[in-house]
Amino acid sequence: MKFTLIALPIKSIGNQLPNLGAIAIAQKARDLGHEVDLIDVIRYRHLNEDIVKEIDMTKPDLIGLSGIITSYYYFEPLAALLKKYFPKVPLVVGGGITCATDLIEKYTEVDYLIKGEGENAITELISRLSSGQRLDRGDIPGLFVRAGKGFSPPAVEQSYPDISNVSFPAYDLYDMDYYIESSTKNAYRFLKLYPELHKKVGPAVRFFPVTITRGCPYSCSFCYRLIKKYRHPTIDNAIAHLKTVKERYGCSGISLLDELVVADKGWFLEFCDALGDKIPGLYVFSGSGRANLLTPEIISHAKKAGFLRFGCGIESGSQTILNNLHKQVTVEQNYAAIKLVKDAGIMATCNFIFGSPGENKKTLRETEKFIMETLDPRDYAVNLAVAYPGAPLFKYAIEKGLLKKEGIHDYVLNISFGNYPLNFSEFSSGTKLWGEVNLMQSRLKVRFAWKARDYSLLVDILLKHLIKEALYLMYGIAPRAAQYLRSTYDDMRLHAFNRKLREGLKDDSKK
């Protein structure tokens, strides 16, 4: 069987990362003896008509689409086009985008949808399709089968492959140099902010993103749990994987994209020791720490193994907000974790989420205090609370009436564009919340500049800060005007996009 996989893009964010799920599935199909093509839209940004032409040439027996939820804006028209031009070729979709099962069921004619890890379900799907067996009962774990207008869901939600026995992803299907260059640039963007670490690593390490473990046993309310069960491979398997990446592609740096690499302490310690012994000189950027799990032992092993950065997913300096997000972490644990990581000379990268349920002036002040006492401007990133379909926060938005069921389609298109229309906080509007967050960031800049006795920076920031504060306080006129302009602009963009989509499909039908 000929299988073409399409790696769907997301709105460009500068640092281009490959879709590792697509090449995991590609490798599975190859292992089963099938021929696989990959159309990498993340890298090449193909127009839909080019994809149609390419598929017309290669004539696959099965087309797979792979992406995360923010690929939705691209996925829906492409799926419609593929069904129009190749009605007899079955279409299967997988990856985080499948959290929008109801939309995919209603707004597309995709034949199969695979939820969670795809290796087992794709094996069954391909073998049944290639042997001409019927597939209409939805009896394969994780596999939704279209039956008329709707999907027939599987009896078992998803199945979990033995990750020590799946082959390493089909990296060769990607333009590896392109992705290595992008990951390397990103790693050095951070390294340059930390001269000591930069000096230690030197200028010539190549970085590439890899995942080793799968899943996470926690359930923070903003996080979509695509892979429910946490699992790790054997140490030998993990080491062989990283050695392959190093030897084949010359990467002695990796960005570890695991959701929670420290979830199993015993395994993680062994993994670090094996890294130090078997791949000396490897450097690791990891985003997946968790304050309640980071211990001096974990950090000292990680340091020896070459970890340069540990994410701490702090989210907030307020215990109320941490509780509302179901973080299962205390503010004190967060303080201690950051100190531990920084004292070891490892970058502590901390993400903060603003605008969660219960967020108000007091909780913002608590977070400001937390940042001021633990971090500096290099170490933290600011995000707004977003409800991704399938995440507990999404259910909360529906229950609280913040999002109506009939508005979900537009909402998902909006978040694909990077617009976050829901306000969970106690502030009267999203604009007011964002205004407060902006002010807090300005204040933090001033306070950091003051702490560093950088007077010219201080004057510069102070002026900008004063202007912002003055505008903000002017009877709310500025925020209201900004909100009006922003929502008008967003609506216009969304309507233009939908119009283009409809017109594109109409034009195609004339050809």
Ligand code: B12
């Ligand atoms: C790398 C990554 C990114 C990259 C982009 C990756 C890409 N090019 O698509 C970057 C950094 C850009 C990114 C951004 C975002 N990400 Co992200 N990201 C990840 C991360 C850390 C790793 C993904 C990965 O490689 N996993 C390993 C592979 C093996 O798993 P997988 O991709 O899920 O693939 C398996 C299955 O999904 C399935 N499958 C996948 N494709 C296909 C195709 C077919 C045909 C089949 C049958 C099966 C199948 O089988 C695969 C093997 O089992 C995950 C967390 C994680 N560790 O999974 C989050 C994750 C995917 N991201 C997520 C989110 C929410 C985001 C953001 C929207 C928000 C944010 N603040 O992070 C932004 C989007 C920004 C934008 N501009 O749109 C969510 C996904 C939510 C969703 N429903 O899609 C995740 C799961 C994190 C989480 N737990 O919430 N992300």
Ligand code: SF4
């Ligand atoms: S945010 Fe991190 S710790 Fe929380 S559920 Fe998601 S992956 Fe797990």
